[in-house]
Structures are given as C-alpha cells and as structure tokens.
Amino acid sequence: MIEIQDLSINLGTFQLNSLSLKVEPGEFFMVVGPSGAGKTILLEAIAGLRPLVQGKITVAGRDITDLPPEKRNVALVYQDYALFPHMSVLHNIEWGLNFVDKPDKKRVNELIGLFRLESLLARSPETLSGGEQQRVSLARALAVKPTLLLLDEPLSALDPSFREELSDYLAEINKAGMTIIMVTHDFGEVLSLGNRVAVITDGTLQQTDDVRTVFKEPANRRVAEFVGMKNLIECDICSNRASVVDYSAIIEIKDGRPERKALLGIRPEDILVSKTCPLSKLNTFRGKAVSLIPRGMVFDVTVQTESRLRLTANVLSSDLVSKNIRAGEECWINFDPESVHIF
Amino acid sequence: MHRSSRESIFMLLMGSFLVIYILWPLVGLFVRADWDLVVSSARDREVTGAIWRSIWTAAVSTGIIAFFGTPLAYFLARKDFRGKAFLEAIIDVPIMIPHTVAGIAVLMAFSPKAPLGSLLVKIGLSPVNSHLGIILACMFVSIPFYVDAVRDGFYGVSPRVEKAARTLGASFPQVFFRISLPLARKGIVSGLIMSWARGVSEFGAVVMMAYHPMVAPTLIYDRFATFGLKYSTPVAVQLIIVCLGMFLVLRLVSAGKRREDMNND
Numbered sequence: 001m002i003e004i005q006d007l008s009i010n011l012g013t014f015q016l017n018s019l020s021l022k023v024e025p026g027e028f029f030m031v032v033g034p035s036g037a038g039k040t041i042l043l044e045a046i047a048g049l050r051p052l053v054q055g056k057i058t059v060a061g062r063d064i065t066d067l068p069p070e071k072r073n074v075a076l077v078y079q080d081y082a083l084f085p086h087m088s089v090l091h092n093i094e095w096g097l098n099f100v101d102k103p104d105k106k107r108v109n110e111l112i113g114l115f116r117l118e119s120l121l122a123r124s125p126e127t128l129s130g131g132e133q134q135r136v137s138l139a140r141a142l143a144v145k146p147t148l149l150l151l152d153e154p155l156s157a158l159d160p161s162f163r164e165e166l167s168d169y170l171a172e173i174n175k176a177g178m179t180i181i182m183v184t185h186d187f188g189e190v191l192s193l194g195n196r197v198a199v200i201t202d203g204t205l206q207q208t209d210d211v212r213t214v215f216k217e218p219a220n221r222r223v224a225e226f227v228g229m230k231n232l233i234e235c236d237i238c239s240n241r242a243s244v245v246d247y248s249a250i251i252e253i254k255d256g257r258p259e260r261k262a263l264l265g266i267r268p269e270d271i272l273v274s275k276t277c278p279l280s281k282l283n284t285f286r287g288k289a290v291s292l293i294p295r296g297m298v299f300d301v302t303v304q305t306e307s308r309l310r311l312t313a314n315v316l317s318s319d320l321v322s323k324n325i326r327a328g329e330e331c332w333i334n335f336d337p338e339s340v341h342i343f
Numbered sequence: 344m345h346r347s348s349r350e351s352i353f354m355l356l357m358g359s360f361l362v363i364y365i366l367w368p369l370v371g372l373f374v375r376a377d378w379d380l381v382v383s384s385a386r387d388r389e390v391t392g393a394i395w396r397s398i399w400t401a402a403v404s405t406g407i408i409a410f411f412g413t414p415l416a417y418f419l420a421r422k423d424f425r426g427k428a429f430l431e432a433i434i435d436v437p438i439m440i441p442h443t444v445a446g447i448a449v450l451m452a453f454s455p456k457a458p459l460g461s462l463l464v465k466i467g468l469s470p471v472n473s474h475l476g477i478i479l480a481c482m483f484v485s486i487p488f489y490v491d492a493v494r495d496g497f498y499g500v501s502p503r504v505e506k507a508a509r510t511l512g513a514s515f516p517q518v519f520f521r522i523s524l525p526l527a528r529k530g531i532v533s534g535l536i537m538s539w540a541r542g543v544s545e546f547g548a549v550v551m552m553a554y555h556p557m558v559a560p561t562l563i564y565d566r567f568a569t570f571g572l573k574y575s576t577p578v579a580v581q582l583i584i585v586c587l588g589m590f591l592v593l594r595l596v597s598a599g600k601r602r603e604d605m606n607n608d
Contacts, residue, residue: 049509049510069506069509078507086526100512
C-alpha cells in the first residue's frame with residue numbers, strides 16, 4: 001500500500017497543504033484538478049523530486065520520505081515524455097538497467113513487444129510521433145520494474161486516436177498488477193481508467209473516493225464544478241423541496257432533508273428539453289431557450305424559465321433538430337428529483 | 344520576386360555591412376603583408392614560441408575555467424534565488440571593464456606583496472612575469488564567455504529529462520555526466536571556443552601581469568613599438584592563420600553536430 005500522510009510543500013508562490021492519501025496495491029488511482037492545482041508537484045514529491053515541509057510517504061510499508069529519487073523504485077512518466085534526445089529508442093528503454101543490481105533484458109524485450117516498438121528501436125526519439133514517444137517513455141519506466149508508476153497527464157498531449165490506444169496500454173499494465181497514480185485534468189479519463197480518485201484544487205485535497213461516488217456525489221462546489229455539474233444554485237431546503245433563493249421556483253428533491261440553506265446541482269445531461277409540455281409535472285418548467293452552444297455532438301441549451309431560473313441542458317444535435325428547438329423560442333425543461341444533488 | 348525573398352535580400356544587404364567591416368581589415372592585412380617576412384618569421388623561434396605560448400596558456404586557463412565554471416553554469420541555469428541577477432552581473436564584469444584595468448586588478452590581487460600572491464610565492468610559484476601570470480590574466484577575462492555560454496546550454500536541457508532519469512535509478516552525478524552534460528554540449532563547445540579564443544587574443548590584461556615570457560599579442564605589440572608596422576604584421580598574420588585554423592575546425596565540428604541534430608528533428 002502507498003500511504004501519504006500530512007504532506008506539505010512550500011514553493012513560495014504555491015503551497016500543497018497537509019495532503020493525505022492511501023493507494024491500494026494494484027489500484028489505478030487518479031489525481032484530478034484544474035491546471036495549477038499542484039497535481040504534478042504531488043507526483044514529484046512522491047518520486048522524491050520535491051523537498052517536503054512535512055509529511056511521510058510509505059510504499060509497501062517502507063518509509064521512503066527521506067530517500068533520494070533513485071532509491072525509491074518509483075518511476076515517473078511526464079506528459080512531454082522527457083525522453084533522452086541523444087540516445088536511440090532502445091538505449092532510452094535500456095538506460096535504467098545501468099543502475100539496477102540484476103538487469104532484466106528479457107523484461108525489456110517483453111516491453112518492446114507489448115508496446116510494439118520493434119521497428120523503432122534504432123530511431124532517435126525526436127523522429128517519433130507523440131504516441132510513439134509516450135509508448136517509449138512507458139517502456140523505459142517499466143523496464144526498471146518500479147513498485148509504483150506515476151503518470152503525469154500521459155494522454156493530454158496526444159491525438160484522440162493515440163489517446164485511445166494508450167489508454168488501452170495503461171489499462172493492460174494496471175491489469176498486470178502495476179499500481180498506478182495518474183494525474184489528469186480530464187474527468188473523462190478518470191471515469192474510463194480509474195478505480196478511485198482524489199480531487200485537488202489550489203494545493204488542497206477536496207475529496208477522495210470511488211470514481212463513481214465523486215462523480216455522483218461531489219463533496220463541495222469546487223468538486224462539483226470540476227466533475228461537470230453546471231447548474232449550481234443556492235437554495236433553502238425544507239423536507240423534499242428546495243426553494244431557490246431570490247426566485248419563486250420550487251424544486252423537488254429526493255428524500256426528505258432537515259431545513260437548511262444549501263447548494264443544489266443538476267447535471268446538464270440530466271435535464272430534458274422539449275418543445276411541448278412533458279407528461280410529468282415534477283420539476284417541469286416552461287421557459288425560453290436563450291442560447292444554443294455546440295459542443296461536438298451535443299449542444300449546451302440554456303433555458304431561462306418563467307421563474308427566472310437559468311438552467312443548461314445537454315441536447316443531442318439530432319434531438320435538437322427533431323424537437324425543433326431554436327434560440328429565442330419557447331420550450332419546456334424537466335428533470336427527475338433523483339438528478340438533483342444537494343451539497 | 345517573392346515577398347519573403349525580397350525581405351531576405353534586404354536583411355542580407357543590411358547585415359553585409361558588418362560582415363565586410365570584419366573582413367576588410369583582415370583581408371587588407373593579408374594583402375599588404377610582406378610574405379617573404381611572413382615565411383622567414385615562421386622560422387623565427389621567438390615568433391613560433393610566442394604563438395605556441397598563447398595557444399597553450401589559453402587552453403590551460405580554459406581548462407581551469409571549465410572545471411570550476413561548469414558547476415557554476417549548471418547552478419545558475421537550474422536555481423532561482425535572491426541575488427542571482429547580481430551574481431550573473433559579477434560574472435559579466437570582465438566583459439565590461441577595460442582589459443588593462445582587468446590586468447591591473449589581477450596584478451594587484453596576485454602581486455607578491457598581496458596575500459594571494461605571497462601565498463603563491465611561498466609555494467614556489469611566481470604569479471608575475473611567468474606563464475602562471477599569463478594564465479591568471481587569461482582566466483579573468485575569459486570566465487564570462489565560458490559561464491554564459493554553458494549556462495545557456497544547460498537552460499536548453501529540460502529539467503524534466505533529468506528528473507525522469509533520477510526516477511530510473513540514476514544518482515545526481517550519473518544524471519549530470521550522462522544526461523545533462525551531453526545534452527548541453529553545444530553550449531559547452533561554444534563556451535570552450537569563446538573562452539580559448541578570448542585567452543589567445545588577450546593583450547591588455549596579460550601585458551600587465553607578464554610582459555615576459557611573451558605571448559603572441561605582446562610580441563606583435565613589441566615588434567610594432569620597436570621595428571614598426573612592417574615587422575609586426577608577419578607575426579599578426581601568422582597568429583591569425585593559426586587561430587582561424589583552429590577556430591574553423593572547432594566551429595565545423597560543432598556545426599556538423601548541429602546539422603546532424605537538425606536532420607533528426
């Protein structure tokens with residue numbers, strides 16, 4: 001197990017504050033957060049590349065807090081690959097073997113096969129595509145048989161096709177038993193690859209939990225915003241109703257709750273938009289579509305209700321056409337009480 | 344004519360003024376030199392001895408600068424700290440002050456009456472009018488040329504490459520010698536050439552520390568002052584031929600390497 005206790009780093013202009021995490025052996029653990037949240041610094045601290053103000057890091061019961069990077073057996077793969085440009089692909093992959101007691105050439109050959117690098121071995125890293133360079137970087141890291149593999153946004157610099165290919169490789173490596181901590185700012189990658197996730201913003205850990213729990217039940221507004229919950233509204237809760245502050249709208253919520261002020265959130269994909277009044281009267285509002293913004297295959301449709309609520313829904317382009325929803329025209333929105341998240 | 348071609352020609356014409364400004368006096372030196380005297384002075388042991396002395400004392404001073412300057416350049420490239428700009432300014436001071444002033448400063452620091460100079464005398468070394476004096480003067484004026492070039496070379500090496508290497512099991516010295524130094528080689532080669540060339544051509548600082556034994560620039564001045572332009576020119580021509588020869592070889596080697604790197608991009 002990898003255990004990080006009360007880890008703090010001070011870089012003058014940036015601080016990582018009292019961060020604690022536990023990662024189980026064989027787990028694919030994700031660390032997410034916006035740019036500048038301190039994700040890469042956390043990885044570098046685990047690898048021994050950043051001095052700690054305080055904290056303790058143990059890997060498989062061994063305290064590695066004061067060990068230099070080369071003694072930790074923790075490999076780090078960067079977003080920009082960090083290959084050695086003055087060496088061939090093969091020399092890059094084999095380089096770490098110079099520093100291990102029992103170099104395992106067989107392992108190198110297995111990795112070359114796994115990442116399909118046979119035809120690239122004599123090439124200079126600078127002549128390779130991004131996907132190829134990332135495969136070489138992974139093979140180089142795994143050649144030294146690390147206890148823990150740290151990945152710093154390994155997919156973000158790649159084309160979509162390479163991204164899918166590399167995701168498969170990462171899943172395969174993890175399936176083979178490698179414990180992975182991967183940093184990303186894309187929650188889609190978290191959903192497709194991770195077991196558990198830690199959300200960090202501004203150097204502070206906001207939530208650590210199972211990926212689906214964080215997605216469905218974000219702990220606070222910052223996490224909610226990060227996992228794509230767009231419709232965040234201040235409200236007063238009373239039993240199973242939420243009255244939206246300053247507006248006359250009442251939103252039905254699941255389960256009865258004690259009276260309190262709260263923040264509610266509704267995912268855009270959980271809101272239905274229609275041209276005619278839906279059959280269900282629960283959480284159904286009439287309004288006007290004020291904007292239609294294309295986002296790939298879906299549109300962000302923002303609707304201003306008669307009660308002045310402003311909610312954004314995701315609508316498939318095909319539905320937008322078939323339902324004849326246009327900006328400036330009347331429409332209805334509807335969502336299930338189950339879709340309303342209370343913070 | 345294509346617009347970009349016109350722009351290139353304009354830039355070339357503007358820049359050619361400076362290229363001509365460099366070449367004109369040098370070509371004139373060769374054209375107007377008495378080649379019989381050049382050939383006969385090539386057999387003059389005082390001339391060949393002075394040129395060789397310039398070459399090897401500059402090489403020794405460059406070696407010492409490289410030994411101490413490479414870690415300094417790495418430190419400057421990798422660390423940000425309060426007073427860094429001040430430290431960099433100190434390193435560049437020898438570029439800004441007149442070289443005769445630099446010579447006087449080095450002489451005052453290493454004269455037998457000064458603490459450092461007396462220490463050298465005590466251990467049997469003579470810092471004035473000696474090869475050591477030439478090396479000390481060359482070092483003073485060459486340091487910024489080496490440190491600045493190598494620091495820029497290290498700036499070009501991604502710290503992430505070094506960090507990734509550490510996580511693969513290599514210690515700091517192993518990463519420094521196997522990764523950082525080879526990747527900064529362009530800056531290092533450039534720094535070595537510039538530092539050596541500065542040392543070979545140094546007159547002002549050297550003449551303060553050691554008029555004798557004479558290096559080539561001192562001999563050129565001595566011949567000019569004693570016999571006139573006609574007898575100093577052959578030594579100057581020979582020094583230019585030797586230095587340009589070595590300079591061109593080193594530049595071609597590094598340019599060849601650079602072309603190889605570009606082809607790999």
